[in-house]
Amino acid sequence: MPTRGHLSGNARKFAFMYIAERDGNRCLLCPKDAPITALELEHVDNNTNNNHPTNLRLLCRRHNLEMRKLSIVDKRKLYLKHGRRIMRER
Numbered sequence: 001m002p003t004r005g006h007l008s009g010n011a012r013k014f015a016f017m018y019i020a021e022r023d024g025n026r027c028l029l030c031p032k033d034a035p036i037t038a039l040e041l042e043h044v045d046n047n048t049n050n051n052h053p054t055n056l057r058l059l060c061r062r063h064n065l066e067m068r069k070l071s072i073v074d075k076r077k078l079y080l081k082h083g084r085r086i087m088r089e090r
């Protein structure tokens with residue numbers, strides 16, 4: 001199985017399942033009634049070695065690409081505004 005990033009295929013799958021369960025299996029930033037799209041894991045601190053759940057967010061491809069243009073500070077602000085469910089973990 002090919003690997004991507006710094007996680008093996010299985011570890012990546014496990015991380016994805018865990019975050020999907022936590023975040024409700026949908027993009028954190030899309031409106032609730034948005035159509036379900038393919039989801040990706042985003043690293044809040046831009047460090048793909050940091051796969052701690054607090055550093056991972058479930059996003060659609062469009063939002064994942066948008067996040068890459070933002071600074072870490074701006075991302076955190078955005079997540080505080082939109083990522084209500086994440087707060088419980090802090």
Ligand SMILES: [Zn+2]
Pocket residue numbers: 027028029030059060061062063
């Ligand atoms: Zn989205």
